Amino acid sequence: MMDKKIDCLVLGGGAGGLAAAAEAARHGANVVLLDREPAPGGVLDQCIHHGFGVHRYREELTGPEFAHRLVTELERSGAEFLGKRFASLVDVKRRRVSTLGPSGYIHFQPSRVILATGARERPFGALGVPGFRPSGILTAGVAQRMVNVDGLLPGRRTIILGSGDIGLIMARRLHLEGVEVVAVLEQRAIAGGLTRNVVQCLDDFEIPLLLQHTVSCVHGTSRLEGVTVGEVDRQGVLIPGTEQYMAADTLVLSVGLIPDNELVSGLVPTDKATGGLRVNSQMKTEIDWLYAAGNNVIIYDLADWVARAGETAGQFAAQAALGESPPPDSVPLETGANIVHMVPTALADTNAACLLLRVSEPIANGSLQIEGLKPRPVARARPSEMIEVELSEEEISELCKRERILVEIVSHD
Amino acid sequence: MTEKRMICLSCPVGCQLTVTVENGEVLRVDGNACPRGDVYGRQEAIEPMRTLPTSVRVTAGTRDLVSVKTDRPIPLDLIPAAMDLIREISVEAPVRIHDVVLDDLLGTGAKLVATRDVPAACG
Numbered sequence: 429m430m431d432k433k434i435d436c437l438v439l440g441g442g443a444g445g446l447a448a449a450a451e452a453a454r455h456g457a458n459v460v461l462l463d464r465e466p467a468p469g470g471v472l473d474q475c476i477h478h479g480f481g482v483h484r485y486r487e488e489l490t491g492p493e494f495a496h497r498l499v500t501e502l503e504r505s506g507a508e509f510l511g512k513r514f515a516s517l518v519d520v521k522r523r524r525v526s527t528l529g530p531s532g533y534i535h536f537q538p539s540r541v542i543l544a545t546g547a548r549e550r551p552f553g554a555l556g557v558p559g560f561r562p563s564g565i566l567t568a569g570v571a572q573r574m575v576n577v578d579g580l581l582p583g584r585r586t587i588i589l590g591s592g593d594i595g596l597i598m599a600r601r602l603h604l605e606g607v608e609v610v611a612v613l614e615q616r617a618i619a620g621g622l623t624r625n626v627v628q629c630l631d632d633f634e635i636p637l638l639l640q641h642t643v644s645c646v647h648g649t650s651r652l653e654g655v656t657v658g659e660v661d662r663q664g665v666l667i668p669g670t671e672q673y674m675a676a677d678t679l680v681l682s683v684g685l686i687p688d689n690e691l692v693s694g695l696v697p698t699d700k701a702t703g704g705l706r707v708n709s710q711m712k713t714e715i716d717w718l719y720a721a722g723n724n725v726i727i728y729d730l731a732d733w734v735a736r737a738g739e740t741a742g743q744f745a746a747q748a749a750l751g752e753s754p755p756p757d758s759v760p761l762e763t764g765a766n767i768v769h770m771v772p773t774a775l776a777d778t779n780a781a782c783l784l785l786r787v788s789e790p791i792a793n794g795s796l797q798i799e800g801l802k803p804r805p806v807a808r809a810r811p812s813e814m815i816e817v818e819l820s821e822e823e824i825s826e827l828c829k830r831e832r833i834l835v836e837i838v839s840h841d
Numbered sequence: 842m843t844e845k846r847m848i849c850l851s852c853p854v855g856c857q858l859t860v861t862v863e864n865g866e867v868l869r870v871d872g873n874a875c876p877r878g879d880v881y882g883r884q885e886a887i888e889p890m891r892t893l894p895t896s897v898r899v900t901a902g903t904r905d906l907v908s909v910k911t912d913r914p915i916p917l918d919l920i921p922a923a924m925d926l927i928r929e930i931s932v933e934a935p936v937r938i939h940d941v942v943l944d945d946l947l948g949t950g951a952k953l954v955a956t957r958d959v960p961a962a963c964g
Contacts, residue, residue, distance in 0.1 A: 476908035476956065477894045482852045490894050492908050492957035496938055576896060579905045604895060604924050623855040627848050628891065632917055808857070 434458050435749040436742070437525055437538035438507075439515050439691070442470020444722025445544030446498040447735040451742030452542070453505035457749050460536070461507055462527055464514040468502065469495035470546060471569070472731065474576045477597050479624075483732040494731060510534075520695050523717060539749035540717050542741045543692060543705065547685040547723035549594075555683065559645045564652030568594040568682040575601055583678030587655055588612040589643050593621035593729075595682020600629035602680070609633075610674055613641040613657060615664050618790065620682070620812055622729065643679065644671060652677055687724045701769035702726040708758040708774035709781035711741035712748075716755070719745045726771040726784065729814050733784065737771075744778075759828050764836030766791060768811065775819075777828040783817040787837060794839040800827055806837055842868070845886050851877040860886040890914035894956070895927055897942050902934030902959040909942050911951040919947055927953065934961040 438449040441463030449461035461468065472480070475491030482488055485497065502509065513529030518541070525536045549567040564583055566574075572594065574580045586607055588595045591614040603609045612630060617639055619626045630637050638657070644666050645656040659670035687704035689696065697714045699706045704725040705713050712719050721741040722734045747753050758774035763785070770785035787809045795803040796815070801823055809815055819827070827833050842863045849856040854874060860882040861868040870882035884890055892914050896906040915923065923946055932942050936959040943953035 473957075476896060476910075478892055478910060488852070488892070490908060490910055490956040493938065496957065576908065577904070577906065579896075579898070604920070623848050624850050628850050632889075632891065813855070 431524060431535045431537040432460075433537045434460055435538065436460075436540050436542060436745050437536050438462070438542045438544055438742075439525075440470065440544035440546055440722070440724075441465070441468035441509065441511075442544060442546050442722060443472060443494070443498060443731040443734040444546070444724075444738040444741075445470070445542065446495070446502050447738030448542045448544055448719075448721050448742035448745070449507040449509075449738075450498070450502045450505040451739040452746035452749075453502075453507035453742075455743055455746035455750070457540075457746035459505075459507035459746075460510060460538075461502070462510050462513045462515065462529075464512065466511040468499055468509055468511070472498075474569075474573045475597075475731075476576045477601070480731050483730065484735055491731070498735065515691055518692050518695065518718075520715060520718075538717075540719060540745040542711075542738075542745050543689070543696075543713070543718060543720040543724055544722045544738060544741075545688045545691060545724045547727060548688045549681070550684040550686055552679075552681055555681075557643055557646055559647060560649050562646070562648040562650055562652045564648070564677050565646065565679045566681070568592070568598045568680050571598050571678075571680050572601070575605060581605060581607055582680070583607065583652075583676075585610060585676050586678035586680055587643070587657075587674060587676045588680045588682060590614065590682035590684070591619040591621055591626070591637060592682040592684060593625050595680065596621045596625040596629040598680055598682070599635050600633060603633050603635060607678075609635050610676055611636040611638050611641075611657075613638050613643065615640065615642045615660055617662070618810070618812070622812055623810070642666070646679065647673075652679055655679060685723060685727045687727065689724050692718070696720075699769070699773055701763070702771065704771075706773045707771065708776045709740075709772045710744035710755075710776045710778060711737055711772070712744060712755065712776070717748075726769060728784070729812070733814070733816075736782075757828065759830055760832045762832055762834050764834050766794070766837035766839060767835065770835060775824060775827055775833060777824060779821045779824070781819045781824055783819065783835065784814045785817070785835070786814050787811055791837060791839045792841050794837050794841070796835070796837050798827070799834040800830060803838075809837070847882065847885055849873060849878045849881050850885075850891075851875075851881045858882045858885075862886050889917040891917050891920065893920055893923055895924065897927060897953070897955075898931035899936060899959050900931055900933050901962055902936065903962050904959050907932065907936045907942070907959045908956045909953050910956050911946060911949075912954050913951050915946060915949045915951045919949065923947055934959050
């Protein structure tokens with residue numbers, strides 16, 4: 429079969445891929461977007477809660493409504509969507525992507541590829557909790573799909589381990605559907621998810637949040653019967669004598685998302701801090717024809733930011749594919765004090781750029797210092813909420829004269 | 842005079858508000874970064890209101906559930922009763938996004954609207 433030559437191939441039809449494909453098509457590129465599901469939308473489909481679109485559309489939308497808008501934009505853009513199809517191989521040397529779907533293999537020779545493959549949930553097996561492996565232990569995203577798409581309840585009495593946003597959202601959702609939510613356990617001293625979700629998902633329904641608590645053992649052989657819960661110290665080590673038994677038939681895990689880059693594992697450099705692909709401010713990876721956008725780069729707080737990253741990738745991938753602008757030079761961005769991780773990892777000499785970063789510990793009052801620029805004030809920064817930093821054209825051209833750019837946060841607390 | 846501290850839920854920024862209340866009346870709201878925070882704080886201190894996202898059963902559709910939300914916030918206290926009511930209803934496909942599934946939910950004036958399309962199943 430002849431290879432199909434196109435300008436841009438986008439892999440993954442969630443918020444990042446939808447926005448990337450539409451933007452690339454609006455810039456005149458010939459674009460194909462693939463997703464393994466029959467319809468585009470990705471995980472937004474099962475995120476029936478509201479909180480999407482506040483930045484992008486200045487309205488508070490649910491996940492399906494946010495997806496509906498992105499899909500409408502995709503349809504208007506002229507990009508082609510292929511459902512029930514996934515990429516099986518990226519051949520970096522031959523610049524070829526093999527994809528499989530109901531009509532068999534289609535091999536693409538795209539000028540540029542945008543990887544928008546999202547993230548996976550950290551599974552129970554990664555936690556090393558002693559005990560049997562009974563049924564009734566599932567990740568929050570799986571529970572969300574069961575309840576919101578399939579109309580099934582995962583159990584009657586549940587404990588939620590981890591206070592990431594999906595865990596908090598599912599605590600409310602399960603409670604509203606009549607499941608008894610005993611408690612949400614968080615190993616750290618602060619909640620993992622957005623503060624607003626602690627209020628509207630837990631406090632509203634008097635669901636206890638037990639900070640510095642974890643599950644030390646699971647009980648039950650065929651079905652979960654209960655868990656041992658104990659307190660942990662600041663290092664996350666169980667404090668002996670604090671254990672108590674809690675009966676539950678379901679344990680829902682919200683213990684983190686992992687960028688999914690299995691398709692290009694070992695081929696495209698990843699960042700140690702984010703676990704995602706390293707990209708510059710044009711969302712270009714360190715392989716010249718591969719771009720990336722979304723949770724496979726960094727775990728974002730908001731789908732709005734994923735869509736914006738998608739648009740950045742779509743714009744620059746299309747311009748590169750159409751030969752409109754030669755790729756500019758990039759200067760490495762490095763993180764210093766109080767920053768866990770940051771995207772992008774290099775600054776390209778273009779007219780606009782945005783840095784997104786996360787602090788390692790809460791900072792009430794501090795300043796963000798980008799080497800060579802005036803410090804910017806930082807107030808009430810929390811690890812669960814990303815900090816957004818817009819850079820102007822003048823600032824970028826100033827920064828791009830450097831060999832490297834150090835970014836750090838100084839605490840004045 | 843009492844001061845109520847709360848997190849604004851109007852948007853994901855999550856401003857820390859301090860609402861000063863006297864004799865059931867809000868005197869002032871502090872800590873809000875935008876006017877929506879002022880509106881939120883005044884309401885929250887007197888009667889908390891929430892938008893309710895959930896789902897409703899669909900018959901003869903390509904999916905078994907349609908996601909829905911209230912088109913405006915309803916009193917937080919009414920959410921359990923609203924869920925009891927919503928659990929009992931179903932709609933027939935096709936359903937279009939923004940279709941009204943239930944009018945005037947529990948006398949609140951809020952409409953329950955679909956947040957997605959559910960096409961009719963073929964055959």
